[in-house]
Structure formats: structure tokens, C-alpha cells
Amino acid sequence: MTSRVTFISAAMNPSLRQARFDDGTAPLEDGGAARARAAAGALPSAARAVISPSLRCRETATALGLGEAEPCAELAGLDAGRWRGLTLDEVGAAEPEAVARWLADPAAAPHGGESVRDLCLRIGRWLDTASQTDGHTLAVVEPEVVRAAVxxxxxxxxxxxxxxxxxPLTATGISGRAGRWNLGLGRPLNGA
Structure with a gap:
């Protein structure tokens, strides 16, 4: 059975622009929403559409015309724990050693949330499960979910x-099956 997943990174919002640990409640910028609407016709057809549960991903999916997209908790962005809502500069000024450890050690979670390693494992499990589904899945997700999939x-x-x-608004395609995936990286969506 061959499966295909196209990860679409969410459109721009203020948290992404400010390098802020998103808390999931920041809406799209007007320009990000307009670019997503312009790219709506560029999406490949798919058997199903899923989304990260953040507001940014929900709004991106809506702007892309994926109104029936199913929220998927397993595809949530990285849980940044007590750093949620803060910028990387703010956390770096207050906790420079913790930020350095977090950036250097994928198993570190000094914020009390999820480690990068745990995010990668979670997304890997989701991909392995998705490989059991025949057909094409579109997934509108946070950038760190795409990184973990790669x-x-x-x-x-x-x-x-x-x-x-x-x-923002790039497509990363994965095809194949668990244990044998092929990767197509960062294709801009037409109109984006």
C-alpha cells in the first residue's frame, strides 16, 4: 500500500513573525490569510484533510478551502510549556542557559513542555499510522511538525x-510507506 501525505505549513501570523512560542490562539495576519486564499486552487486533491489544532492552522485550512479538515491532536505543534506566549528573545534574556540547552539537546525540555525528540517521535508515530491509509492526505500544520516529519x-x-x-504556505510531500518514505521539500503553493 502506497500512501501520500502533503504537509502544508500554516500561513503567517504575528507569533511566527515575532519568533514567539505560539500558544495556539494567535490568528493569521491579513496578508497571510490573503495569500492562503490565493493559493487555494493550487492544492492537490486528497482523500482526507487534517489540521493541527491551533487557530492559525484552522484559519489557514479555511482560507485554503479545506472547511471539512479534521483537527488532529497528534499533529499539534511543539508544547513549549511555560514559554508559551513569550518570544525567543524574552526567554533567552531570562533563561539563557535553558534556551542553550534546549537548542543543543533534543531531549531537553527546560520549559516543562515537550522535547524536540518527543515531538519527532510523536510525528513519526503519526506518519507510520498514516502509512496504513491508502490515498492522499493533506495536513495543514505548524512548521515544527514539518521539521519533525523530515x-x-x-x-x-x-x-x-x-x-x-x-x-509559511509551502508544501512538503511524503510518499511511500512506513520504513520507506520519499520526501519532496518546500514547494511553494501557487499564488502564495
Whole structure:
């Protein structure tokens, strides 16, 4: 059975622009919503659509014309614990050692939330489950979910997580099956 998943990174919102640990409640910027609406016709057809549970992903899916997209808790962005709502600069000024440890050690979760390693494992489990579904799935997700999927598909160490940039409104395609995935990276959506 061959499966296909296309991850669509959510449109721009203030949290992303400010390098803020998103708490899931920040809406899209007007420009991000307009670019998503313009890209709506560029999406490939799919058997199902799923979304990260954040407001930004829900609004992106709506703007892309995926009104029937199913929220999927397993595809939530990284739980940043007590850092939610703060910018990276704010946390770095208050807790420089904790930020350095978090960026260097994928198993570290000094914020009390989820580690990068745990995020990568969670997304890998979701992909392995998705591989049991025949057909194509569209998933509108946070950028860190795409990074974690790339780490899993490539069999890369979790330290590679920080080496993948995921711009807003790009498509990352994965096809194949558990244990044998192929990766297509960062295709801009037409109109975006």
C-alpha cells in the first residue's frame, strides 16, 4: 500500500513573525490569510484533510478551502510549556542557559513542555499510522511538525530538527510507506 501525505505549513501570523512560542490562539495576519486564499486552487486533491489544532492552522485550512479538515491532536505543534506566549528573545534574556540547552539537546525540555525528540517521535508515530491509509492526505500544520516529519522520513538524528527551515504556505510531500518514505521539500503553493 502506497500512501501520500502533503504537509502544508500554516500561513503567517504575528507569533511566527515575532519568533514567539505560539500558544495556539494567535490568528493569521491579513496578508497571510490573503495569500492562503490565493493559493487555494493550487492544492492537490486528497482523500482526507487534517489540521493541527491551533487557530492559525484552522484559519489557514479555511482560507485554503479545506472547511471539512479534521483537527488532529497528534499533529499539534511543539508544547513549549511555560514559554508559551513569550518570544525567543524574552526567554533567552531570562533563561539563557535553558534556551542553550534546549537548542543543543533534543531531549531537553527546560520549559516543562515537550522535547524536540518527543515531538519527532510523536510525528513519526503519526506518519507510520498514516502509512496504513491508502490515498492522499493533506495536513495543514505548524512548521515544527514539518521539521519533525523530515527528521523521521530521513532517519536523521533529532539534532537535525533545527537544520530545516519551513516557510509559511509551502508544501512538503511524503510518499511511500512506513520504513520507506520519499520526501519532496518546500514547494511553494501557487499564488502564495
Amino acid at each position: 527528521v523521521h522520513v530521513l532517519g536523521a538524528p533529532a539534532t537535525a530538527f533545527w537544520r530545516a527551515d519551513v516557510p
